[in-house]
Structures are given as structure tokens and as C-alpha cells.
Amino acid sequence: MKVSFKLNGNPVEVEVPPNEILLDTLRLRLGVKGPKRGCERAECGTCTVLLDGKPVYSCNILTVQVDGSSVQTIEGIANDELGRRLAESFSKEGAVQCGFCTPGFVTTSYALVKSLHEVSDEQIKKYIEGNLCRCTGYKKIVDAIKNVISSQRK
Amino acid sequence: MYYRLPQFEYLRPNDLHQALETIREGDWKPLAGGTDLLLDMKNGRQSPKKIIDISRLSELRYVRTNDSRVLIGGGSRLQELLENVIVKEKLPLLSSAIYEMASWQIRNIATIAGNLCNASPAADSAPPLLVHGARVKLISSSGSRTVPLSEFFLGPRKTVLSNNELMGEIDVPLLEGYYYRYYKIGRRHAFTLSVVSMAIAVKIENGIFSDVRIAMGSVAPKPVRALNVEKELIGKEAKTVEITKAIDLVSEDISPISDVRASAEYRMKVTKFLLKESLQESLKYFWK
Amino acid sequence: MSSFDLERLMNKWLNAEEFYVVGKRIERADTLDKALGKAKFIEDYYTNDMLFIKQVTSRYPHARIASIDESEAKKVRGFVANFTARNIPGENQVGYSLPDQPLLAERKVRYVGEPVSLVVARDFEAAIEAANQIKISYEPLPHILDPLEAKSRVDVLIHEEAGSNIAFRTKARKGDVEKGFSESHVVIENVYRTSQQDHVYLETEAAIAIPGLEGKLTILSPSQHPHLTQRIVSRVLGLPASSIRVVVPYLGGGFGGKDDEGPLISAKAALVAYLTGRPAFIEYSREESFAIHPKREATVIRYKSGADTDGRLKAIEVEIVHDTGAYANRGPFILWRATMHASGPYFVPNAKVDGYCIYTNKVYQGSFRGFGNPSVQFAAESQMDLLAEKLGMDPLDIRLKNILTPGSTTITGQVLDTSVGVKEALESVASKAGWRDKWKTYSTYNGRFRKGIGIGVAWHGISTSRGVPDWSAGTVKIEPDGSVSVLVGIVEIGQGSPTSSHRQIVAEVLGAPLDMVHVYFGTTDAPDTGATHASRGTGVGAIGVYVASIELRERLNSFAAKLLNTEPEDVVIHDGIVSSRRDPSKSIGWKEFIKKAYNSGVNTTASGYFFLPKGKFDDEAGQGFAYISYSYMVVISEVEVDTETGIIKVLRVYPAISAGKIINPIQVEGQIEGGFVQGMGLALMEELKFNEKGEIMNRDLTDYVIPTSLDAPEIEKPIFIEDRFKYGPLGAKGVGEMALIPAPASIANAVSHAIGKRVTELALTPEKVLKLLEKG
Structure with a gap:
């Protein structure tokens, strides 16, 4: 099937079978490899992308479902000023270790930071509950997000 | 590359009418969010x-209210409901349940x-709706029929929904002047069944x-x-002694199993405690 | 450099007091790329011209393989081959410590999930289809899942050639335990149990093998030791190691799991590439990862300890049973480590410790952060609390009374050196946590929600055990433009040693600007630096590059002395400025300096090597040299327990570490925070559940739950006790495993404190909490 959508602001058109998941279209067909494969079952968050601005698991959505929508991946977010600041904050705070979960975390927190300008630590933790990290113990991730939120308020 | 989805025919109708016409015949499986x-x-x-993608049908995405009820379009996303002011104010039980469901990424889709039609014993949106005596359209x-949610579920992953039907709306009667409590016990503090x-x-x-209205999941x-339990309590004096008597009857209402997540014994024990606590709290609430 | 010179120079640097980059909160070299999504992991290198490999695995826990029928698979479009043990040109034997393990099952299978054949196809779809069509017929054999049952039975043997299901035994002996117990005022005996834990690195195992790249079979490998992988692939293929090149890109977590599975998955990919002559790709799904790769061992530990009226330990008698599953793998080493650490970081005059590594028909065990130590520290630390309780002492006091100090003798009779900072760590963190007040106050709580506070103290020997050789090697070259290239075999699994601490050490010693130092890591093209495991990435792994830098710095000092007309001892090279201490007005910039060096015949490349001096251990006597030095960790955990639902919340954690010089505090904090939370998973929620057929029932992330952001506690800034270790780079020891090791102990002690019942079994699920509360 022919599917058209906006990928990081640019229109793309792909011919895919209906049973192809968005993660595979991005990674294997379009070479967009920022979203990672960690479970392929909506359990870990490494494949998170934004669909019309909202975080979703790209492993658990069919590519045909995003026809006509806008998809943002870490590649697009990294080119945005706010996204860049988030990534820098993650790096500076030590919120990145192995880095495999990080694109997913930056993507989720980009949506969070974009929509909310005042959140408590507990709320940040709630918004990132769907992204698992096995290296950091989450503390520095929460700090990295918090820093960007408070710098936005200034 | 971990899994291979089986092949299927995919159709995304333009509107509800086309969707209903399509599923009149053939064995179409609706994809509401697909999670x-x-x-x-x-x-x-x-x-x-054959999969029919009904996730874009805007006719099914709404929340409306009048004095006596809240009407929720079946295609409403969980996150939309969580952020909806009507749901937050008028249906605090449902709001609490959705807050603890899955993760942001899943709630967005x-x-x-979908949660109700999938008919998992652990469907978290069901207990609050059962408490309200919700009916599903x-x-x-060829038309529509309305079924009480309590009669909608037949068993694990079985419902009364026919192949040619979609769940269009959930009609939730409002409760006035009630004490509410919602609980979710999982194996960790977030994103868990x-x-x-x-x-x-x-x-x-x-x-x-x-x-007294009590509904439960996963048991x-x-x-x-x-x-x-409800029958035992209604009409009785609001006292601890009555609560104590009533909660043991819950073993007639539920039949928990042991599985990889918990034992039947644990589920029963916790259920009884949660009943005791919430009913006791209700006494305090009305004492004020 | 003579060894005398080397020791003198290492001593000089060991005692350095001023640093411009070491000890500072440095941003790592890899993390921004990772956060921007630019960093590449193994699957990111997959291209669709590669053959796809799918494993066919055993459905039986114990069975003879009668036949393998591939006729239906051959009909699948895109099918290329089905390779079994018979196709292996070299040796199928890949057992790590004992020759008991095949790469692909031969004659029989010993656990559900054991790989039997490799189906190769043109793409993923065809591979999965063809793998489903491989028909293996089995003759089931009786199986054993319980280690204690397996230990006593000889009628069912998992490895017939072993003659029993006991794969390995260990012992440690000191003094006379009977005498010790007779002198004890209190004696406590308990049995402790812990469960299998999966690493759950977010990136599952994957490998790419490319034949004939510059005449070598090149493997993009998820290994924690490139040279070990090279050796194993060489053995399996029957090719010289020199024809195999291993490159380890960024890995999405290791935690020990990829130390074991890395070489094996690499051998599978290499086998296919070698036999077909084409690039091949293999990747485990999350479920396959759960089923196939080695786990943290389940344990049963019987622990008896005695103390006198003052709370001084008099004797311990410990029996440790490790469920090693189907293969010994690293089991003997893991058991050995558990045995040597059985006393906890305490002085014990009389000790008798016996270890048993037992085969069962379950997925086998292997390396996992802590390596046999978390379970035995859990047992030892629980015993300390129980002794204190019986003696009416504060748990802190009984620990301080027995804690190891410089010059203490361990249970194997080894006298510790000066690098023993655990007492100071314990004292300072107890004070920071407000231990004494909280211990008393929380004891008085008796409502539904109870609070508890618990101590976990742990020690962990650094480097390999006994006389097992351990060394470090690395090359440092200063390029003509002044940049510094560092070549090292340590891999980047997230810990940050090559991307941070190695860079800092090299920059500090050379005096070069940090941003000009680049580390090339994780490849057999580098010197064999040993494995990235055992907390050795920095403490041991960086000694090679440290020594190389020291040697280069001597040359630079001599050359600078000539330029600045001074003595080499007066040369200061600080963050790229070369000057004379005597006359600071004379200085020269780094780039200019290096250019001059190149034009004046200064050798700007050095290779560093260091062989760690070891002692001997007498296995028969259970006495002798165990480890060259130890890192120490203290964590104090505060918990809240809901006595009605059994749900535990770890509220706050206070860590302290004595691991020598801290090279990068952010990196160390990260290891402590992450290690603690992983240990909390082991303590509270993570356990593999097997059904009667030996299948793992929870082999996905829905039912094998790991901590989320909302489960993680508040972790306070760690206290660093910098008890420098004489051979470590600038005195650094090891950090990576440390916080995990006492985490279960501290949580179990805190929960026991909160509910007034002793926790003896992990994972401490809400169900187990309620069962404990019901006990009279």
C-alpha cells in the first residue's frame, strides 16, 4: 500500500505491506535508525517516536496507520533547538550511559517539555514511565529534563 | 526484527457509515488503536x-455530558479522556483508572x-464503568442496541459484540453524592498489568x-x-460490624486464579483488605 | 622503562594531589551523539544484503536429539541452509571453565531454549518461516529443576561424563569453627534463597559477520572481551585467531550478560559467514534473549554465625549452593568469588565455607554484575542484623566492631594492604543518613505503613582471583597535530571507561587538553586489555594507557626541559600549557610543543603494559591469596512497607564507596545509581519463574518486571572515600558492580526492620511480605 506522511517535516511516500510496523519502515526502509528495537512489544520505550506531536511506540503501530500524519523521530528532534538543548542536558547531566534507551527518552521528554512548562519531579517520572532504562537508575534523566524545563521558564 | 505479523487485508474507511457497511459482511477485525x-x-x-482501521473515525471521538450522564465516544483515546475536564470532574474513578493504565505512549493510541472490546480480565477501564452501571451502544x-457493560463481557476475551458491530458509545450515568475510591495493585509502581x-x-x-457499588478486575x-457484598450492605447500618460481615461474601463474587503475576490467595487477601479499607473510609467520609 | 622506574613513577602519580581533569565532572565523549540518536548500535549496521540467521531451539528441558528434518524448510523461498553441530569445522566445544558446553546442541539438549540449529535465509521473513519448518524429534529424558534435588541424585545426570550433578566445589578454611562457636555467646543459623535474574540490557544480542574483509573474517560483536571472542570463534571455525577480527561498537548494556553470550552469538554469525561466504546477521528477540542467554544464578545459602557478648564475630560456617543450570560456564569462578567473600567485609577468626555449583535442566547461569557476591552479602548482612538483635546492639555498632581495616586478615588468611576505607565509609554514611535516630524511631512505628532502615556493606575483590593472570595493556600516540590517539581493548557498554575515565587519565598524565584525547576501543586491533567486566574497565583496564602515558610524559618532560632550559622535574604540563616551575613566564603551547617534538626526534608513541602481581591459593587447604585488593560499598536504604498489601517502596538511599581515586564523579554516581536500582530489582521484583516443563513463564517485559522511573528511590549523593590502590591508575579501584552488591542486603534489612520479621528469600514480592507477616 502507498503511505504518505511527514517525516521530520519532510513529506515521504512509501510502498509497504499492511503488516509492516512503523519501526521497520523507519529503520529498514527509510534508514532512520534513531528509534531503537528493544522488545517490539510496547514494553520498553526505545522505539518511541512522535505521532502528530504525541509519543507512541513505533514498534506497535502499523505504518499504514500513520498515513497523512506527521512523524517525528530523534533525528528531527535533534535538529530542533529545544530538542538539541534536551540532548545536551542529557549528556551533561550524565543521563546517558549505554545510550540505547536515550533516543526514546529524549523523544518522550521533548513532547513533555513542549507541552508542559511546570512539572514536579513526580510528574516527570510519570510521563517517562513508559521508557525503561537499565543503566542510570533514572535519577540523572529526571534531572536532565528538569533542567530544561526550568531554563525554559526563565 | 523479532516478530512477523501475519498478512492481512487492510482497509481504512472514510467515515462511520462506510465502516459499518464494510463490516456487514466478511470477517473484519476492527483496529481501534491496535495496541x-x-x-x-x-x-x-x-x-x-481482514483488518478495518477505525482509529481515524472522528465520529467516535467525543465526550459529552448532561445533568445525568456522560457519553463517551468509543474511539476516544485514553490520554484524551485523561486530559478531558468532564471526565476529570464527573468521573473521578475512570480518570484515576486511566491515569494508572499502561504508559503515555500507549494511552496516546x-x-x-478497544480496552473494553479486548475483554481482558485485567481491563482497567472496566471496573469504574461497571460501578457507574455504564451501558455500551x-x-x-442496521441500527444499534444498548447493552449494560455488566452483560457485555462473557469471559476472557469474549464479549457479546457481533462481527458486524462496533462499540460506538459508552453511556455513563452520573452518581451524585458518593464516596469514590479506585485501587490498582500491580507488581511495580507504574506501567504494569x-x-x-x-x-x-x-x-x-x-x-x-x-x-454500595463495587467492581473489580483481574480476580x-x-x-x-x-x-x-453490595446486596449485603445496602440498607444496613453504616458500621464496621456490617462491613466485616459483608466483605467475606466477596468470595462468592470473584474467582481469582494463580498465575505468573500472583497467587489466587494473594488476590483474595488483598481484595478483602481493599474492600475493608475503602468501606471504612466511606464511613469517615460521610461522618464529616 | 625498567620495572623499578615504572614502580617509582607509578608511585609518584599515585600520590599526586593536584588534578586539572581527573576528579572533575567531565562530560563523556559518547553521550551527546547517543542523545542525538547518532550513535550506532549493532542492528544499525544491518543491510538487507546480509543473510539472516534464526535459531531453532529446544522445547525440552532434557532430551536426546533423535533426528533433525529440514525437508520442509528447504521448500521455503529464500531458504539458504540449516547448520547444526555437524557443520562446525572446528570444535563445537565452547564451555568457559569446563569442557561441557556445545555451541549447538549435539546428541542431547539440556534446557528449554538451547540452540540446536541455525537456519539461514535471504531475509528475516524467510528465516522465521524456515525455522518454523525445521522438525526436530526428541526422546525426552527425566529432568531436574531443583538444585538441591539435583545435588543428591545420581540416577538422572545432566552431564553423564561428570558422574554427578555437582559441577564444581570450592572451600575456604580458617581456624577452628567448632572452637569459635563454643566461644560464642549467640549463634544464628538461617537459609537464604535468591532467584535467577535476567540482565535486561535494552539492546538484545545481535552480531554481524563479514567474510574476507581485508583478508579477515570481521565480526561486529556484542562482546565484553574482543580477544576472548576472537579465541572462541577461532576454535569453532578451526581458523587461526589472526584471521579473525572483532570490533565491538557501542553496546546497549552488558552487565556481564554479553561477556558470556557475546562470543557465542559471534561464533554463530561467523560460522554462517564462513560456510556461506556471505555477510550474515543474527539478532535475538527479547523472548529469545530471555530463553537463551545465561542468567544470574539462583542460590541457596545456609549460614551459621556466632559472636561473643561484645558482638565480636567468632565463627562462620557457610554452605553455598549455586544453581548453574545446564552448563558450568563461569559457575566455578562465580562460586569461587562467593566463597571468598562469604564473611562480608568483616574480620572472622574461624571460618568454614563450602560451595557447590550444581547442574539443573534450566537456562544456565553466567556473569552478572556482582558475580556471585550479592546473594552471599545478603546472607552475611542479614546475619549481622540478627546477631545484633540477639545481643541488643545497634546494627551499626556490631558492624563497626568487626569491620575490616588496613592490615586485617581475611578468611583465607590474606593480609589486606592500606587501601581499606570501608570503616570510614560506614561511619560517614551512617552519620549522613541519621542512622541512629531513624533506627530507633522507625522501630516504634506500628501502623499499617511501617518504615524501616537497613544497612548493606559489601566488599568485592578487584581483578581476577587467585593466581589467574590479569594484565592491562594499551597504546598511546601523540599525533603531529597534537591530538592524542589511545588504543585500548576495553569496550563501551555504557560504563564510560574508554569514553571518559581513560581520556581523563591520559590527558592528566600527559598534560594534554582533554578534548584532544580520543580513545579507540573495543577491538582486537588494540592490545588485549582483558575483559570489560569485574569492575575493571577503569581500575585495571586503564593501567595500560596510564603506564604508556607516564612513559610518554617522561619523554615530554626531558624534551621540554631542553626547550625551556630547565630540569625535567621542573617541567609543568597543564591543560596544554608547557612551562617551567622555576620560571613560569617561559611557556609553550601544546600544539607548538608537539610539532617541535616531531621535528626533534622525540618518540611520541608508547605502549603500556602491566601484569598484576598475584599470590597463590591452596585449593586443598582453602587458604591463600584471593584478590589483589578490594573495593568497598555501603548503602543505607529506607523503605516503607504497606503491611496490608505487602507493597514495598524504597524511599531513600545513602551510598558511600571506597574505590580509590574517583576519576569522574558523574560516571561513578551513574554507576552507583544504576547499580542500586538493578539490585533493587533483584531484591523486590525480578525473578525468572519456571514451570514444571522447565520453560520460563515470564520471558517478556510484561511479566518479567524491572524497575521504572516511579520505582526508583531518591538516591543521595554518594560519599567517596578515596583509599588509593597502589597499582590502580592514579589509585583507582573498581566501581561498576559495587552498588548492586549490598543493595539487596540493605533493602532486606530495612524491610525486616520495618515489619519485625526476618527476610530470607528474594525476590521480596508483596506476596512474600504478607506471608512473613502471617508468621507467628
């Missing part, structure tokens, strides 16, 4: 040959009708339990009301 369906297809539990090209979930609404008037083949 449960795709998992089932990956692990081989379901392999539909998953729909309330099942629509087809329920081991026990419970929604409860209690009204005490003149020192008497004038109404029976389907989400259920604790009718025996």
Missing part, C-alpha cells in the same frame, strides 16, 4: 485476515472501546448504606461487580 491487537497478532493469539449498519484493580462508590444516608474471568 492490544498487534501484540496478539505477534504472539499468535489472533490472526485476522489505545481507545476506551453497539452499532451496526493489574494484579487486582477495584473501583468503589458508596453512599450513606441517615447512617444507612443507601448504595475473575472478566471484570465483575461484587453483587453479593
